[in-house]
Each structure stands twice: as structure tokens, then as C-alpha cells.
Amino acid sequence: MNRFSSALKKFKRSRTSVFLMFAAVPIVGYLLFYFYPILRTLMLSFTDKTMTRPDVNVVWLDNYIRIFRNETLLGKALVNSIIYAFGSGVITLVIAFFMALLLNSKVKGVGVFRIILFLPFVIPTFASAAIFKGLFDPNSGLINVFLYDNFGIQGPGWFKSEDTALLTMILMSIWGFGIQMLIFLSALQNVPASLYEAAEIDGASKTRKFLSITMPMISPMLFLNVVLVTINGLKSFNTGYLIGGVEGNPNNSTLLFPVLIYRIAFNTEYGGRRLGYASALAYIFFLVIMVFTAVQFIMSKFYVNKDVE
């Protein structure tokens, strides 16, 4: 008993106990809401579990085999998600970066501009997508009607045409560049002014200062933003669901991978909620995201300045 109480006393005084006291809530939260679902999804992916049948059989790799052999939408949804993530990611980063550069300049009322540019980020995707859907409607939307009435031009089919639907979704995604802009802005504001002053004394041009000081100094934040927009783009659901519905209209051209998973897992009209099959799809997608993130970490060696803390 004495040995137990002394061990308890020692534990209470240790750094581990302090760590556990502070971290207990997030750890429990993580285990319950992240670790358990991840594990449960993996287990489900080896079964034929549906929500419409009481019996569950272990089918091992059958779902995975079936997906690679027969799921004609696998490639389509994967390619759509990658194009969407790449397109929206590049455009978002470029716009966010230039906006951050503008907001970093010393002009009057810059605070107001910061709020204005950040505001779209707080508008829910569902609301903004609904507005964009009206705007981009090829038959009656403001853009095409303006083009037709003023220039006699038949505008693109936007989200109603297979050729342009994904591009329209990418254009709509620019709306949410606010958080990336803030990350860039905070990085730009942390670049020591002394570096620019020293460069000026050496006669460096604006381009040289940008390439040799600004870019290397903000490169860790650029890397963070690249990883964030890629993961956000790949797991994007709302825009695809609102524009093309669970069907990915027109003709699966807006079908993103998470929408495909949702449609198989939770939409009764599409095969009776096949949780096992959808879980296998989710794990395949998880691996895809992991590969993309790993590639980005490898590529970061070429452009991230490790000396910047």
C-alpha cells in the first residue's frame, strides 16, 4: 500500500500527470470522435454492412476488389476531385497571395479592406453556391443574359454543360480564399523590415527583394497553405453536392469523390446505404489524400526555407 501511495505521489508530481490533466479532454475527444470512427470505418470496409439488412458478413477484401474491378465512377470521381483540388487550390493561393500583398501595404483604411476581403469566408458555402448557381445559370443567369443582350454572345454552359461544369465549380471555390489570405498576411508581416533595409542599401531591385527575401521568408506558410488547400480541395463536398446533387449532374461531371461516398453510404435511392462498400471507398480516398500530402512534403524540401522559424 505504501509503495502504491508513494508511486501515486510521484506520478502526481511528474510532468506526465500535468500533461494528462491539461490534455485529457482533447485526447478523449480525439479518441472518441476521430480515432474510433477511423478504426470503425476500416472494420466496416471489410464487411457487407448496409443499413437495410440486419445481418453483417465479413467479406474481407471483396469491397476493395469490387471497387477496382467494377466501380466505373471510381476513376471519374477521383479525377474530378484531383482537378478540382488542383484548380481551386492554385487559383485560391494566387488570389490569396496577391490580396495579402495588397493588404500588407501601408495605405489608409487597410483594416476595412481586410474585413471586406475576409467576409466571404464567413458566408456558408451553401449560401454562396446558391447565389453563384443563379448567376451562372446558362439559360437565365445574369452573366449569360448580359453577354447575349449586349454582345449577342451565347455564353458557356457553365454548370449545365459537361465540358464546363467542373470549371464553374473551381471558379465558385475562389470565394473562400480568406483564410489563406490571412495566413499569407501574417507571414508577410513577420518578415523583419531590417532585411529589406539591408537589401535596399545593397541596391536590390523590388523583384530581387521579393524573390530573395519575401518568398524564402514566407515559404513555411506557403507550404502550410499548399497542404491546406490541397486537402480541402480533395475532401470538398458542399460545392459538388449543391451544383450537381448526389448524381453529379450533368453526367457525373461534377461528381467529387466525397459526394460519391456520401451517395453510396447515405442515399437510400443509390443502393440501400451500403456502409461497408462506402467505407472501402473512403479508405481508398484516404490513401489518395495521404499520397498527395506525402508528395507535398517531399516537394517542400525544394522550396521551403528551413531556417525560418
Place this chain on the structure above:
Amino acid sequence: MKRTLLAGMLALLMCFGVLSFAGCGGDPEQLETVRIIAHSEMEDVLEPFFQKFMAENEDIRIEVLYGVDQLDQMDTQYPPDLLFIGNVQLDSIAHYFVDLNPLMEDYFGGEAEAQAFMDTFLTGTAESLVRDGKQLVLPVNANVSLLYYNEDLFDAEELAYPTNDWTLSDFVENGKKLTKQEDGRYTQWGASTTQGWWGEYLIYARLFGGDFYDASGNLALNTPAFKQGIQFFKDKAEGPDKFAPNPGSTAVGQGDLGGFASRRTAMELGGHTGNWPSYNALDNFNWNVAMIPTADSNPDGIGAELAVEGYGIYTGALNKEKAFRVLMYMFSEEGQYAFGSLGRLVPTTTYRDHVLATPYEERSNPKNMEAVFAQMEKSAVLPTDPNFQAVAGAPVYNTIATFLNGGYADVDAWAEAATKAAEDYLATVS
């Protein structure tokens, strides 16, 4: 102090343990409760209706679960006793339903008496909810395809309203007359185009004598009759006889004008009786219905789809006997009128006679209820394949949309593509 703290924690843990196990025993009040799944908009009518039942039956407490997902609720400690399901979805969860036949025989006091009750359901409605000889669900609502028309738009063109003996030629002829353009933009459509599901294209395919599956249950999209139906669907939306929007059109002024409820679309073939309350909520919207036109080349073809939905008892119900008593109360005269007042088309002779007894001019829209009940007699239920809904939706419809936009050389190429799309989908389903 330390010991007191430890003892306190132990006591707390024990309390949690006892409380957790207490839940497993079952609350006696819950065992007296019959839980029913219902749509949210039914609340105003169902609450007083069930309150009255509870006042007369003190041994039963009714709890209606409005707007919840019944599949989610089935896994809970106190699952719903009465599940709501349609004939189209029934096959995927048929094993969750109790056979109502023995319960009815007990309740009515014999097989003949139970059969007399079943005979009050309109032909084909209750039958479509039978699986392996078991009556799993009793229908409280029916949907039948009809030809919807806007009386004001017909009056404006001085055209006679559609009648039950219309053929598809009459439909096309009138549709073209009712289609209007200004400066190359469509301002009124003769008819709507139902996109995304089988609600319209399957009607034409069936009118010409085709069907989704053949008698052996194989896909039958590649038959001449089915292809004729799909060609008609295309010609209606694209081509010289165009009088309906092409959902894939991307040109200004060529799109859908908001469907039948927009009042800029004269007719809707197929439609859904579930839309009646929303149509009637619009001011001065004078609409009515007629039977689905017949194909000129196949006058006996049945195109209209009959779908029913209703209540059955969950195999996991805690008190099936009480649930059945509530179910029977739903089919009392009062119960049928209550569902009728919710815009439901109760498929029984009792409700039909009640509706038809109301003078024509005093009825709410649609006034032509004779056509509705006549169409129910001349209609066909959908295939009882649990995958039908999934296959006939996106996989096959997408190919039709592509066909409408000129994506296939002809209807034969479409049929091949559609069959392949359907087969590919079915291959992913275990």
C-alpha cells in the same frame, strides 16, 4: 482525506454503472408506447387524431416521430413500432416488416372477415405491398402518373382541355400550340421535362409496350418498344416537334421556366400527387388532371406508374399487438379522412366514394378525381427489384440526358450505352 476521495470516486463509478444497467431493463411506460414515423408536415392533423385515440384507449400511449430517419431510429433502444415505406423501397428492407395477415385475422375474427377488409383497398394498391404472400404494409397514400394541365393557358389559346381519350398525337399537337417564343426565347412551354429519374421517360417506354426489365428480370432497355419511348421523350424536347425544354440546353432563353408550378408550362406528363398541396398553395393556379394519353400505335399500353406507401409493423417493435390496433385506427373512416386532408390519396373504396360524392365544382384541385381513380385502375407498379431505383436513376437517366444533347448517333446507340451503364452499376452491388 485521500481515502475519502477514493471512496467517493468509487461510489460515483458504481452509480454510473447502476444507471447504465437500469436503462437496459426497459421503462414500463415505454413498453406501453407505440412509436410512429411520420412526415413533419403531418403534425397538425395527426396530433389531434392520435390524442382522440389515446383518450379512448388508455392502455396505449402514441408517440409520433416527425421528420426523423427511420433507419437510424431502428437501432435505438426504443425503436419505432410502425414504419412508413413505399412499394418502390420495400424490397430493400422487407425483412424488417411483420406479416400482417395473422394479426388481421385475429383482429377481424377470421380469414374471410380479414379479406373483406383487404377488399376495401383499390385494385393493385395493397397487393403491391405483399412479399412472399405476406401483407407487410397497408397503404395510406398512392401516387399515380397523370396528365396535369393549366386551365388558364389552355383558355388563353382557346384550346379544349385534355380528355381521358387523348393520344400522344393530341399531346404533341396541343403542346406545340401552347409553346411560345419571343425574340428567340421561350416564354411558355407546352409541357415540362422530368429530369433525373424515371418519372416521365418510363411512362413513354411503357406506353409503347416496353418495360425496364423483361419477364425474366433481365434489363430490357434495348427492345424496340423501350427505344420508341425514349425517342418520343427526345423528340418532345429536341427536334422539329419540340414543345418541352431540353434540360441540357445551355443557350439563353432555351431553358426550363420553372416547371408546371411556374404557370408558364401548360402540361406535365407524369407528375406526382405529392405535389398537390404545393400547387394548391399557389393563388389562382387553376390546374386539373386527365388520364395519361395512349400511344397511337399501342392503345392498350399502360404507361402510368402506380406507387403506394403506407405503414407496417417493425419486427423489432416492442408491442406488436398495440401497434396493430393503432394501425387499424389509421384505417378507420376518420383515419382515412385525416390522411386525405393531408393531401394524401388514400387508396380505398371508402375514401374514393367519399371524394367522388363531393360535387365536382366544390372540390379542390384537381377536380377531375374521376380521372385519378380511373388512372389508378389503368396503371402498373414499378419493378420489385431492390436496385431498380438506383439503376433507373442516375446511371440510366444520365445516358438519356446525353442522348437529348446529341451524344449518341441514334436511339440504338443510346440503348447500348444505357444497358452498359445499368450493368456496370449492378456489378458493384452485392
